[in-house]
Amino acid sequence: MRQVKPQVGGEEAERFTLGFITRILVTIVLDAAAIWFVSRLITNEDYVLAAALSIVAIIISIIMLRHKAYPLRWMSIGIFFMFMFSIYPILFTVYVAFTNFGDGHLLDKDQAITQIRRVRYVPEGGTSFTWTAFRALDGDQNEFGEYALWLKDREGVGYLALPGQPLQRLGPGEGLAGEFDRNGIPLEIAGYERLNAITLAASGADAELREIVFGSDTDGVQIASAQTASQNKARYLYDPAADTFTDQQTGDIYTAVDGTYVTADGLKRLTPGFQSFVGLDNFRRFFQSPALRGPLLRIILWNFAFAFLSVVTTFALGLTIAYIYNDPAFPGKKIIQSFLIIPYTIPSLITILIWRGLMNPEVGIINVTLRNLIGSAPDWFNNATWAKVAILLVNLWLGYPYFMLICSGALQAIPKDIYQAAEVDGANAWQRFQKITLPLLLVAVGPLLVASFTFNFNNFNLIFLFIQGGPPIAGATTRAGHTDILISYVYNLAFAGGRGFDYGLASAVTILIFFIVATITLFQFRFTKMWEEVSENV
Amino acid sequence: MSNFIPPKETGFRALRNIRRSQSQQKRLSIIIRWIIALFLMFFAVFPVIWIVSASFNPADTLATQRLIPRNAGLDNYRELLSSPVFPYLKWVGNSIKISGITTLLSLSITTLAAYAFSRFRFTGRVNLLKAILLIQVFPTLLAIVAVFLMISQIGDVIPRLGLNSHAGLIMVYLGGAMGVNIWLMKGFFDTIPREIDESAMVDGATHWQIFTLLLLPLMRPILIVIGILSFIGTYGDFILARVLLKSTEQYTVMVGLQIFTSGQFSQRWGQFTAGALIAALPIMIVYLALQDKIVGGLTQGSVKG
Numbered sequence: 001m002r003q004v005k006p007q008v009g010g011e012e013a014e015r016f017t018l019g020f021i022t023r024i025l026v027t028i029v030l031d032a033a034a035i036w037f038v039s040r041l042i043t044n045e046d047y048v049l050a051a052a053l054s055i056v057a058i059i060i061s062i063i064m065l066r067h068k069a070y071p072l073r074w075m076s077i078g079i080f081f082m083f084m085f086s087i088y089p090i091l092f093t094v095y096v097a098f099t100n101f102g103d104g105h106l107l108d109k110d111q112a113i114t115q116i117r118r119v120r121y122v123p124e125g126g127t128s129f130t131w132t133a134f135r136a137l138d139g140d141q142n143e144f145g146e147y148a149l150w151l152k153d154r155e156g157v158g159y160l161a162l163p164g165q166p167l168q169r170l171g172p173g174e175g176l177a178g179e180f181d182r183n184g185i186p187l188e189i190a191g192y193e194r195l196n197a198i199t200l201a202a203s204g205a206d207a208e209l210r211e212i213v214f215g216s217d218t219d220g221v222q223i224a225s226a227q228t229a230s231q232n233k234a235r236y237l238y239d240p241a242a243d244t245f246t247d248q249q250t251g252d253i254y255t256a257v258d259g260t261y262v263t264a265d266g267l268k269r270l271t272p273g274f275q276s277f278v279g280l281d282n283f284r285r286f287f288q289s290p291a292l293r294g295p296l297l298r299i300i301l302w303n304f305a306f307a308f309l310s311v312v313t314t315f316a317l318g319l320t321i322a323y324i325y326n327d328p329a330f331p332g333k334k335i336i337q338s339f340l341i342i343p344y345t346i347p348s349l350i351t352i353l354i355w356r357g358l359m360n361p362e363v364g365i366i367n368v369t370l371r372n373l374i375g376s377a378p379d380w381f382n383n384a385t386w387a388k389v390a391i392l393l394v395n396l397w398l399g400y401p402y403f404m405l406i407c408s409g410a411l412q413a414i415p416k417d418i419y420q421a422a423e424v425d426g427a428n429a430w431q432r433f434q435k436i437t438l439p440l441l442l443v444a445v446g447p448l449l450v451a452s453f454t455f456n457f458n459n460f461n462l463i464f465l466f467i468q469g470g471p472p473i474a475g476a477t478t479r480a481g482h483t484d485i486l487i488s489y490v491y492n493l494a495f496a497g498g499r500g501f502d503y504g505l506a507s508a509v510t511i512l513i514f515f516i517v518a519t520i521t522l523f524q525f526r527f528t529k530m531w532e533e534v535s536e537n538v
Numbered sequence: 539m540s541n542f543i544p545p546k547e548t549g550f551r552a553l554r555n556i557r558r559s560q561s562q563q564k565r566l567s568i569i570i571r572w573i574i575a576l577f578l579m580f581f582a583v584f585p586v587i588w589i590v591s592a593s594f595n596p597a598d599t600l601a602t603q604r605l606i607p608r609n610a611g612l613d614n615y616r617e618l619l620s621s622p623v624f625p626y627l628k629w630v631g632n633s634i635k636i637s638g639i640t641t642l643l644s645l646s647i648t649t650l651a652a653y654a655f656s657r658f659r660f661t662g663r664v665n666l667l668k669a670i671l672l673i674q675v676f677p678t679l680l681a682i683v684a685v686f687l688m689i690s691q692i693g694d695v696i697p698r699l700g701l702n703s704h705a706g707l708i709m710v711y712l713g714g715a716m717g718v719n720i721w722l723m724k725g726f727f728d729t730i731p732r733e734i735d736e737s738a739m740v741d742g743a744t745h746w747q748i749f750t751l752l753l754l755p756l757m758r759p760i761l762i763v764i765g766i767l768s769f770i771g772t773y774g775d776f777i778l779a780r781v782l783l784k785s786t787e788q789y790t791v792m793v794g795l796q797i798f799t800s801g802q803f804s805q806r807w808g809q810f811t812a813g814a815l816i817a818a819l820p821i822m823i824v825y826l827a828l829q830d831k832i833v834g835g836l837t838q839g840s841v842k843g
Contacts, residue, residue, distance in 0.1 A: 040695040049691050071658035075651035078716040085713020086673050089681035089688060096684065321578065324571055331568065332575075338826060339579040342586060345825035346818045347774035349792045353799050354585050354814060357807055363599075365588060397581070458677060461776055465796060487679060494683045495781060503683050510680050521675045 027064040031057060045108060048092060056083045090514075097507035098277055100259045105273045105504075109256075112274035116261065119235045120213065120222065121249050126231035129153050131223060132185050133200055133209060134192035148192050149214050150177075150185055151221060151229060158184055161214035161221050197226070236270065245270060282508035295473045295480040296489075296509075302388070303485040307456040310395045311449055317396060318403025319441070323433070326411045337408075344401035352465045355394045382471050384482035391483055395462055399452070403445075410444040411437070450524040454517050463488045478502070486513050589811040599805050614808040615816075625787065626813055629794040632704065633817075636779075636790060637772040640708050644715035645765050649757070652720050653749050656727035657735065667721070674717050678710065679777060685710055686781050702784040710778055719764060726760050727753065763831050770821055791817045 034057035041050035063069045063076050072079070099105075107115070129151035136142035144162040151159045151167070159167040160177060172180045178188040188194065200206050206223075213220040213232075224230045236245040236254070245254040245261050252268060254261035259276035262269045285292055321340065325333055343351060358364050359380045367377035380390040414437065422432050442449075463469055469481030469488050479492040486509060493506035593614050595607035618626050655667060678685065686701075689710065693700010700706055735748045743751075754761075779790045789797070795817060798810045825832065 037695060041691065044691065044694050046691040046694070049688060068660075071654045071660045071663075074654035074658075075647070075716070078647040078651045081647070081709065081712040082670070082673065082716040085685070085688075085710050086676075086678065086716075089678070089684035089713075090673075090676055092684035092688065093681045096687075324574065330571070332572070336575045336579065338829065340582050341825070341829070342582050342822070345822040346586070347770075347792065347821060349774060349776045350795060350814045350818050351585065353795060353810070354589055356799065357810070358585060358588065397585075401582075458679060460679060465776070465799075490680075491682070491777075494686075503687075506683050510683070513680055514676060517677075517680075518675060 023064055027061055030064075031061055048095065049088075052084070052088045052091075056080060059083070093507045093510050096503055097282055097511050098279060099275055099504050100273070100278045100281070101275050101504045101507075102502040104271060105259050105275050107272055107274050109274040109276070112272050113238060115272055116236050116245060116270050117234060117238055120220070120232040121235040122224075122230050122232045123249075126233075127153055128224070128228050128230040129159070129221065130227055131229040133195040133197075133206075134189050135195055136192055138191070142191070145212065147209055147212060148189060149221070149223075149229065150189070151214075152184060156184055158186075160189065163212055163214055164216065166216050166219075167214075167221070201226070278504065282504045285505065286508075289477070291475065291477040295476040295478070298473065298482070299480060299484050299486060299489050302483065303457060306388070306391070306483075306485060307453050307459075309392055310399060310456040310459070311452050313392060313396045314399030314452070315403045315407075315445075315449060317400040318405075319407045321400070321404045322407035322411055323437070326408065328412075337404075340404060341401040343397050344405075348398055348461055349465060351398060352394065352462055355397070356466050359390055359394075381467060384471055387467055387471060387483050391462060391466060394466060395456070395459070398462070399456075402452075403448075406445055406448055407441065410441050413444065414440050447524060450520060454520050457485070457517065457520075458487045458513065459485070460487045460491065464491065478505075486516075589814060592808055593812040593815050595808055597808065599807055614812040618809045618812045618816075621809070623786075624794060624798070624809075626791075626794065626816075628787065629789050629791040630816065632788065633773055633790040633792070636704050636708060636711075637769045640711045640772045641765050641769045643708070643712055644719075644768060645761060647712065647715040648719045648723050648764075649754070649761065650749075651716060652723035652727055653753065655720065655724045657732070657745070667724075670716055670720055671718075674714075678714055682777065682781055685778070689782055701782055702788055704783075704788065707779060707782050710782065711772055711775075719768070722764065723757075723760075726757060730756055763828065766824060766828065767832070770824070773821065 034053060038050045038054050038057075041047075041053065060076055060080055063072045063079070131152075132150040134148040134150065136144075136146050136148070139146055144165060147163075149161040151161050153159070158170060158177075158180075160170050160175065161167050168175060170177045170186075172178075172186070176190040176192075177186040178190070179186065181187055186194075195205075200209070206226075210223045213222050214229075215221045215231075219231070219233055221229050222232050233248055235248055237248055238245055243256055246252070247254070252263050254263055254268070254270055256276075257266075258278045258281065260269050260273035286296055287293060325336060327333075358366050361367055361377070361379045361381050364380075367380075370377035378386040378389070380386050418436055419432060422436055427435065463483055463485050467481075467483055469479075469484035469492065471482050473480045473482055473484075478489075479496055480489055484492070490506045490509050490513070493502050493509065495501070591607055594610040594612070596609050596611050596613045597607075618624070655663065689699075689706045690701050693703070693706065697703070698705055699709065730753060734752060735743075738748050738752055773790075774792060775790075776792045776796065779793045780796065783789055783793060786794075786797075791813075795810065795813055798806055798813065
C-alpha cells in the first residue's frame with residue numbers, strides 16, 4: 001500500500017490479517033476452477049481458447065497476489081471480461097482469417113482422417129452372406145462390442161464375425177458357437193443372445209447394426225440389406241509417413257493441400273476436409289475470384305456511400321431543425337423538441353421493422369397512398385436503387401434527432417455578440433450561417449460526425465432487418481445483395497448458410513473492416529487532437 | 539437598417555412603425571416556423587400513430603389497415619399474450635432479466651475500475667486507459683464469429699454458460715463493460731475533491747469504506763442515469779442475442795419481434811405492432827422523462843469528443 005499512497009499508514013500491518021488470507025484462498029479457488037476448465041478445454045481440443053484462458057488466469061493471479069498490483073485488483077473482474085470477451089475474439093478473428101475454417105473444414109486433421117478411413121467399398125467378386133444378429137449379454141461393455149453376426153456364404157459355410165476380428169469359420173460346437181438349428185445357424189453363441197430379425201427391425205436397432213463393420217478393418221463385412229451382408233474393404237488406405245491416402249478401388253493417390261486431400265491433378269478431393277492454415281488465401285480470393293471480387297467491390301462502394309450519405313442527410317436535417325428553433329423565446333419549443341426526438345426514443349430494431357411494414361411495396365401505407373395520389377409507387381424491396389433510397393430515408397428518420405439535440409446544444413454555446421457584430425457589418429442571414437455558425441459548429445460537432453460515420457459504416461441492424469441486404473446481386477458465388485454492407489456480408493458468410501459457412505473468408509472481410517474503421521478513427525484522433533487531450537486529462 | 543436615419547419630425551412615428559412591423563414580422567416567422575414544426579412532427583410521429591392504430595385493429599393484416607380502425611379492440615394484444623407459438627411475456631421477462639443483470643454487473647465493474655483510475659497512481663495507468671479506449675474502436679459485432687465459436691466451446695464444458703444460455707450472453711455483454719463509460723465515470727470521480735477521502739483516511743477509513751460509504755452515495759444520480767442508458771442499450775441489442783440464443787423459449791423480446799417478421803409478416807402485422815408497442819413504450823417514457831439529462835450527457839460527449 002505504501003508505494004501506492006505514501007500518506008496511508010498503518011495498513012502495512014494488515015498484510016497478514018484476514019483480508020490477506022481471504023485473498024489467497026480466493027486466488028486458489030479461482031485458479032483451481034481455471035485449471036479444471038482449461039483441462040476440459042484441452043480434452044475437447046479447443047487449444048486456442050485454453051491458452052487464452054490460461055494467460056488470463058495467470059494475469060489475474062498476479063494481480064491478486066502482488067502487493068504492487070493493488071489498484072488493478074479493483075478492476076480485476078473488468079479486466080477478466082475485457083480480455084476474454086473483447087480482446088480474445090479480436091485475436092481469434094485474426095487467426096481464423098488465415099485458416100480455411102468453415103463448411104467442410106470444421107474438423108481437425110485427425111478427426112478428418114478417421115472419417116475418411118471409415119469410407120468402404122464393395123470389391124469386385126466380393127462374397128455376400130446371409131446374416132443373423134446376436135447381441136452381447138453384457139451389452140456395450142463387451143470387449144468386441146455390442147453385436148456379433150453369424151454369416152453363411154452361398155456354400156452354406158458358417159462364420160462368426162466380430163467387430164475388429166478376422167472372420168472365424170466355425171462348425172457346430174466349435175469355439176463360441178453352440179449347436180446349430182436346421183438352417184445351420186447356432187442356437188446360441190457363448191455370451192450372446194440370438195436376435196429375431198423382425199424384433200430387430202421393429203426396435204430400430206438394425207440401423208445401428210448397419211453402421212458396424214464386422215471383421216477386420218481392411219477386410220470386413222457390413223450388412224447391406226435385410227437378408228444379405230457383403231464383404232467390403234476400406235476404400236482409402238492412409239500412409240502416415242507420406243501423409244497420403246491411396247484409393248484401393250482406382251489407385252488414385254491423394255495428398256493434403258490446404259486442408260483437403262486432393263489428387264495430383266486436383267480434380268478429385270476427399271471429404272471432409274480439415275482446418276489448416278492457408279496463409280493469405282482468403283485475402284487473395286478477393287482479388288482473384290471475379291465472382292467474389294465483383295460483389296465485394298460493389299459492397300465496399302455502397303458501404304462508403306451509405307455511411308457518408310447517412311451522416312450528411314441526418315446532420316443536415318438535424319442542423320436545419322436546430323437552427324430554425326434556436327430561439328430560446330420560441331413558444332412551444334419544448335413541445336416541439338419532445339415530439340421530434342420520438343424516433344430516437346424507440347429501440348431502433350422496432351422502428352426499422354415498423355418501416356419495413358410501412359414501406360411494403362404491395363400493401364404498405366406509403367405505397368398505397370402514393371398510388372392513390374400519383375398512380376404509381378416505387379418497389380422499395382426489389383429495385384436496387386429504390387431499396388437504397390428507402391434505406392437512406394429510414395436512416396434519416398432514425399438519425400436526425402441525435403444531430404438535432406447535439407446541434408441545438410452546440411448552437412447555444414456560440415456567443416451571441418458574434419452575430420450582432422456580423423449584423424452591424426451588414427452580413428445577411430445566409431452569410432451569417434455560412435461564415436459563422438457552420439465553421440464554429442463543425443469544430444464542436446466534427447468528432448461526432450466521424451463517430452456517426454463509423455457507426456453507420458457498421459450499421460448492421462438497419463441493413464439486415466429492413467431488407468436483409470436484398471435484392472440479391474446476380475451471379476455472386478456467396479450470398480450478397482445490392483444493399484449489403486460489409487458487416488452484413490460477413491454475417492451472411494458466417495451464419496446465413498444456404499451456400500455454406502465460410503468462417504475463414506468472413507474473418508478476412510472482418511479484418512478489412514477493422515482496418516477501415518481503425519484508419520477513420522486514427523484520422524479522427526489526429527484531426528481532433530483528441531489523443532493529446534486524452535493524455536492531458538488523465 | 540443601421541444606415542437608416544429617421545427625419546426629425548416623423549421620428550417617433552417611424553420608430554413605432556418599425557417596431558410594429560418588426561413584431562409583425564416576428565409573429566409571421568413564428569407562425570411559419572410552427573407550420574414547419576407541425577409538418578415535421580407529423581413525420582416524426584406518424585409511424586407511431588400508425589402502429590398504435592394497427593395494434594387495435596382486429597384485422598391482423600397489413601393490407602386491411604386503416605387509420606381509424608373499425609371495431610377497435612384488444613384482440614391483437616389478447617392473441618399475442620396467449621399465443622402458444624410465441625411466448626411473448628417470457629421474451630419480455632428474458633429481456634428484463636438479461637438487461638437488468640448486465641446493467642448491475644457492468645455498473646459495478648465500471649465504478650470499481652473508475653474509482654481505481656481516479657484515486658490511485660500506478661504504473662501503466664495512462665496506457666491502460668488508452669488501451670481501453672482503443673479496444674472500443676473495434677465493435678464486438680465485428681468479432682461475432684469468434685464470439686459464437688468461443689461460447690459454443692465454453693458450452694461444451696459447462697452447458698449453462700454456452701450457446702442458448704442467458705449467462706453466456708450476459709458474459710459477452712460484460713466484455714464491453716470496461717468501455718467508454720469508464721472515462722465518463724472516472725471524470726465524475728475526479729470532480730469529487732480528494733480532500734474528502736483524505737480526511738476520511740486520517741480517521742482510519744480504508745479505501746473500500748471510502749468507496750462504498752462516501753463516494754458511491756455522492757455518485758448516485760449519475761449512476762442511475764448511466765444505468766438506465768446501459769439498460770436501454772442492452773435491451774435494444776439484437777444481433778448478439780440472435781446469434782447466441784437458439785430456442786424460442788430463450789429469446790429476448792428484440793429477437794422475438796424479428797422472428798414475427800419472418801415469413802408471413804404482413805399477415806401478422808397486428809400482433810407485431812401490439813408487441814412492438816409493449817416493448818417500446820416503457821423505453822419511450824423513460825427517454826422523454828429523462829430528456830434533459832440525456833441531452834446533457836450527449837452534449838457533454840460532444841465536448842469530450
